[in-house]
Amino acid sequence: MNVPSNLKFAKSDEWFDAASGAVGISDYAQNQLSDIVFVEILVEEGEEVAAGKIIASIESVKASSEIYAPASGKVSAVNKGVSDKPETLNSDPYGEGWMIKIEGGSAGDVMDAAEYEKFCEGRTH
Amino acid sequence: MTYIPISPNERDAMLKEVGVKSLDDLFDAVPKKHRFPELDLPRALTEMEAAALLGEMATTNENVHDHLVSFLGAGAYHHYIPSVVDHMLRRGEFYTAYTPYQPEISQGTLQAIFEYQSLMTHLTGMEVSNASHYDGATAAAEAVNLAYAQFRGKRRKIVLSPSLHPQYREVIRTYTQGLDLEKAGDGELADLEAGPEALTSLVDSNTMLVIIQYPDFFGRIYDYTKLIEDAHAKGSLVCIVANPTALVMLKTPAEMGADIVVGEAQPLGIPLWFGGPYLGFFTTKKSYVHKMAGRLIGETVDNRGQRSYVLTLTAREQHIKRERATSNICSNQGLLALASAVYMSTLGKTGLQQVANLCYQKAHYAASELSKIDGFGLCFTDPFFHEFALCCPRPASEVNEYLLEHGILGGYDLGQDYPSLANHLLVAVTEMNSKQEIDTLVEVLKEME
Amino acid sequence: MSTPSTSLTATIVEPTIFELSSPGRLGVTMPASDVPTVDLPPRDLLRSELPLPELAEVDVVRHYTRLSKFNYSVDDGFYPLGSCTMKYNPKINEDTCRLPGFLYTHPLQPIETVQGNLVLMFELQEWLKEISGFAGVTLQPAAGAHGEFTGVLMMAAYHKSRGDSKRTRMLIPDAAHGTNPASAGMLGMSVVTIPSDERGNVDLKALEAACDDTVVGMMLTNPNTLGMFDEHIEKVVKLVKDCGGLMYGDGANLNALLGIVRPGDLGFDVMHFNLHKTFSVPHGGGGPGSGPVGVSKRLLDFLPSPLVGIVEEADGDMAPLYGFITPEQSIGRMKAFHGHFGGGLVRAYTYIAMHGPDGLKDIAQYAVLNANYLQAKLRGTYTIPYDRICMHEFVAEGQFAGSDVRALDIAKRLMDYKFHPPTNYFPLIVHEALMIEPTETENKDTLDRFADALIKIAEEARTQPELLHTAPHTTPFGRMDEVKAARELVLCCWLPEGYDSEK
């Protein structure tokens, strides 16, 4: 399981990069969902989002999931690429697979990488 | 009579294995005071008695095959169904299988429904078809759900054509009770003679969907291209409720720019059956496929390199999305989708064109002869397909009563739904109506009063 | 239009109806027109091409016959698909539902001409009321999920009629079928998930905590999808009713209760029947079903319209006249016309008429016996997480300690033993669920052979797991690439080059 140490993580498996404002889903989450076939981003550039608000909806071959904002702030960019190629979320969740950027974002209820790693280990059954 | 294949000896051996003394002991968890009620039902019949009883009930009806000459349509049509259709449906391999959740042993159903999807897309001109809805009316209601999901509730108005089937409009109203939508277009004062463009002025920036019928409830054929362009300019989607027999002949809804095309596929090989089960078809553009309800079958390969088919994009559906799904549909009309696929394949391009042409020709003959009778006339002047509104000198209900005395089902009494059309009959003519039947109808009506 | 993808490289086992087409071939043709010819509509209202297949009748028959042989069905063998009640479908039903008097009646015919149909519907309403203990029944809903939606609409209408507008939460156990939360979701209600306790009952503490004056009601499947009859059913009903909620029963599992207990007597307010499970309407490869709904007295006025009723009482020798009636505060119409008359109601009527009260009780008793017998035979080899007397079905875990074999592998391997697998991965609260429902129409030999196969597979899981991972081996098709299907999304046949060139 890949958990980059510079990122913060929400309990609902989103990551937030405080430096760039980027948001995506964790390697753990993409692995649980398996092959992702549909990504719909539900917020637009310029929109204000509050931490905990639904920002995207994802479907894989066997599951579906809502994605929540891990931080509050203004949406400064939306990655259209992931809607066109949903599999990017599987292949590169922390890179090309970023979903939106939140500007001036203040993180919501998030953990650091070490805490998140422990949190995930506790969940595997 | 039951279908339980267990002998008393076997039963006792099984009870022993389970560790209880009697069958009744299996139900200790059921509250005692309500356990084993005496059901007040008729005693059991043997197969011979049941066949006789049902035979008697069926013959109590007057049917359009043996007793009545029918000019009744209004959403359910009497067409010829080639013998081969029912022979295929009666194969136990098809009708006693469940939903094809295990594709390795369900390729028969899967490929047949994939072919159905293909036939429907080619007939409507649209890009994708789902595996079916309950009927045309619920398919139209699901179009509203699609639009609602597409705009995520940010647009909350639908425009309903007043010449959309009245029962379809009722079903849409029932289905959308929880959505708090504004509905416009089909109020009591709606002008039934105004063309489709009359709806344009109702479409605004809050409108998510316009629903029109093609040919409309009165049988009229309109080119909806302009209306659709205007609706699109306001950002709204447009759904056309289409009759599949008419689509064989007419410009496709796709060519007019429709976003969603739904309808009742009963005319494609499904008997009248007193109203069901029928077959709702649902087709749309590929870009809306994730918002579309219902099952979908897609092509793939198996691990032996063989082309094969599976249920796909299932994460949209209730068993995965649960309360977030756009629809709760689970069982659909699988076997009837197969019926329509066999019907379309057997008649083929040529046979279907013959059916459409016969419907058109005979309906026009009937309209022209009927309108020559004193006091009768066509209500509208627009082109029509196989159904038309006939203005009568007396209330349509009385005309129908009179016709029934002569063994004729006259048509649909439009006064039931449109107070301004109390003297109007909606007359349907298909390939099943001979010239002689039409001439008889004309003769009988000439003698009315 | 979609383009060829897999078709270029994959082996084609059976061509599509489009690939079999050859321009100029005719199947069934229609008689020539016997009326004077008139002009077609203006050219700009006509379509320019019609890309549909052209085949002879024999081509069509052989194609669909070959396809049918790729299916496994109840007529082929044992089909213990949990929650689906895949019982034998009596052949007589296929004949009664096709009697010309039923087949050729139009739904809008005057009621005087269709008294046979209306009597059948009226009596079926009465019989279903008697079987379930409800005060009223609508036959309109097209399937179970459609019945659920009907029921939830009535529950909402009931609260609304009393001006009780803050009720927006629907309580649904974690073991529930997906259609339950989806039905509540269609009305914008919020779903509160209620956990199950260790005996497979509704967790009473959690239920009590969730019950307040914002509750619409509870949607409960009883016996639930674990096959367990709730041991505190009366307490559950009382808790929900005491907070002003209504009790919805998902009748998918009614096969276990025929002649055993009536949901209406237990205090349920509304329940859908699945005629295609309990009353032997065949499943048709996915449908059509039929999902009548029964209601208690307080919901009678909200039933969908129209219902079948007596519109003129019997008079001397004259039989009563049956017709359509509209309940006072009806939620409206759920579909066009009157329900799945031919395919659903006639078959179910035939079935109930042939069983009578004792036959119905036999159905439930033997369905429950068969399930308990299988459970007893598999106990010891498979983990049964909720291990007590079950009703018509039970759930086993399809996994073994120290093995990477999963429920899916076991399911696929069962096909090699010529059985249809049980339901997998449902209910969601059991890991690697195998949900087994044998139904009453299987004999002891079949159950023994099935148990033997599952026990053998457990052994194979230890000794040759690869055999399971790559199963099935003896079916006409192997495991499918589901990711490819979802990513490439070929949803309709491509048309061969120049398909419609001659117009």
Ligand SMILES: Cc1ncc(COP(=O)(O)O)c(C=O)c1O
């Ligand atoms: C427990 C349960 N509830 C509801 C349904 C939905 O029924 P239908 O498929 O007829 O809509 C099913 C069947 O799939 C079921 O098993």
